[in-house]
Amino acid sequence: MSGAPLSYLGSAGSKAHQVVPLTWFALIVSTATCLIFAALIVAAVRRGRAEGDVVAAQAVIRGGNGLRWIFVSLILAAVPIAVMLVWTMIAIARTGVPPAHPALVLDVTPQQFWWRIRYRGALPSDTFTTANEIHIPVGAKVLVRLNSPDVIHSFWVPSLSGKTDAIPGQNNVTWLEASRPGRFRGQCAEFCGAEHARMGFEVVAQSPADFEAWRRGQLRSAPRPVTTEQVRGLAIVEYRCSLCHSVRGTIAGAGSAPDLTHLMSRATIAAAQLPNNPGSLRGWIEDPQARKPGTQMPNQHLDAAQLNDLTAYLGTLK
Amino acid sequence: MRRLSLLLLIGLAGCGQHRGHAEARALIAERCAACHVVPGVAGANGRVGPSLAGIAGQQIIAGHFVNNRINLARWVAHPQKSLPGNAMPDTGLTDRQALAIADYLATLD
Numbered sequence: 224m225s226g227a228p229l230s231y232l233g234s235a236g237s238k239a240h241q242v243v244p245l246t247w248f249a250l251i252v253s254t255a256t257c258l259i260f261a262a263l264i265v266a267a268v269r270r271g272r273a274e275g276d277v278v279a280a281q282a283v284i285r286g287g288n289g290l291r292w293i294f295v296s297l298i299l300a301a302v303p304i305a306v307m308l309v310w311t312m313i314a315i316a317r318t319g320v321p322p323a324h325p326a327l328v329l330d331v332t333p334q335q336f337w338w339r340i341r342y343r344g345a346l347p348s349d350t351f352t353t354a355n356e357i358h359i360p361v362g363a364k365v366l367v368r369l370n371s372p373d374v375i376h377s378f379w380v381p382s383l384s385g386k387t388d389a390i391p392g393q394n395n396v397t398w399l400e401a402s403r404p405g406r407f408r409g410q411c412a413e414f415c416g417a418e419h420a421r422m423g424f425e426v427v428a429q430s431p432a433d434f435e436a437w438r439r440g441q442l443r444s445a446p447r448p449v450t451t452e453q454v455r456g457l458a459i460v461e462y463r464c465s466l467c468h469s470v471r472g473t474i475a476g477a478g479s480a481p482d483l484t485h486l487m488s489r490a491t492i493a494a495a496q497l498p499n500n501p502g503s504l505r506g507w508i509e510d511p512q513a514r515k516p517g518t519q520m521p522n523q524h525l526d527a528a529q530l531n532d533l534t535a536y537l538g539t540l541k
Numbered sequence: 542m543r544r545l546s547l548l549l550l551i552g553l554a555g556c557g558q559h560r561g562h563a564e565a566r567a568l569i570a571e572r573c574a575a576c577h578v579v580p581g582v583a584g585a586n587g588r589v590g591p592s593l594a595g596i597a598g599q600q601i602i603a604g605h606f607v608n609n610r611i612n613l614a615r616w617v618a619h620p621q622k623s624l625p626g627n628a629m630p631d632t633g634l635t636d637r638q639a640l641a642i643a644d645y646l647a648t649l650d
Contacts, residue, residue: 506575527628
């Protein structure tokens with residue numbers, strides 16, 4: 224079960240390490256309680272049956288120690304509840320406070336229906352924007368600052384961290400720390416409109432060296448097109464896609480849709496809905512409304528030659 | 542009641558129809574689903590290319606080639622080599638994967 228992408232029963236980061244054992248404890252205690260009560264009810268029913276076929280009215284027996292049973296069961300119930308209360312307070316104290324000196328600060332802006340991620344560098348030239356795939360170094364405390372330009376969304380990566388809402392006009396903060404490398408699925412966890420269910424993202428935890436290599440790669444501008452297909456593809460990007468998207472190094476500089484400068488470095492497209500391969504890319508570009516009805520991206524009505532040129536160019540955005 | 546059980550039977554038969562071909566269906570979900578409707582593959586609801594429902598009964602594929610296992614697999618793996626400039630991109634599938642997909646598509650009659 225912990226192999227499912229959004230499983231909350233396994234942990235891969237310091238916050239989830241605090242919460243997951245508590246989840247298991249609560250799950251086991253509540254399951255055991257249900258089973259004990261079911262067994263008691265069944266036992267009571269069978270006990271009444273055994274003494275006769277149908278008893279019209281059975282006298283209530285008030286033994287001498289009836290009240291004692293109530294006290295015993297109250298104490299039995301109070302112990303796990305008290306344990307859970309204290310445990311929950313400890314877990315909240317350990318996970319709730321964001322780190323005072325984070326190794327990395329990210330501005331994550333969920334919006335209908337994708338995730339904008341801005342990496343803040345020490346210098347303006349070290350700052351860049353990407354989408355739907357958050358890379359973090361293993362073992363580093365990462366501060367995530369959340370805001371929303373449209374409606375309320377919620378940031379949730381079950382194996383790393385619980386949910387934090389992103390509310391228009393309010394800066395919420397949360398934090399992440401991965402304890403092992405891996406690719407962890409995240410999801411919008413607050414209903415935000417037609418495509419709420421198809422608003423996913425991924426957190427990629429990497430060794431510090433791999434993360435640094437990725438970061439340096441993301442800072443580069445897009446390469447110049449080489450082949451004639453790529454040149455024509457860039458022209459399509461500049462006169463159509465550029466109305467919403469950015470490709471650094473070209474005149475495409477709009478900010479209302481995901482930055483495409485390093486599109487091919489991402490494993491998925493359309494907010495973790497489709498694997499990033501030529502088929503998905505072309506199908507998504509031509510007809511996003513079939514895959515995500517209500518997404519902000521309109522259908523493109525490109526002809527076959529234009530699609531070929533466009534994907535030839537996008538293929539260079541590594 | 543009889544009509545109901547008949548419907549149920551048809552429904553059950555429909556469920557069984559697409560069982561097996563697990564690898565092919567996973568590949569189709571990953572590589573083809575954004576553009577094609579493919580019965581039996583969850584999420585394959587694309588409208589960019591033609592629906593592949595009933596493709597097994599089709600005589601010609603891609604408007605040019607006789608519909609058989611080898612042609613279908615070649616088309617699926619190398620559409621740009623087969624018909625340069627057509628709208629379908631090269632899928633990056635290996636020949637073995639393409640044959641698996643062709644075998645699955647052959648069940649869609």
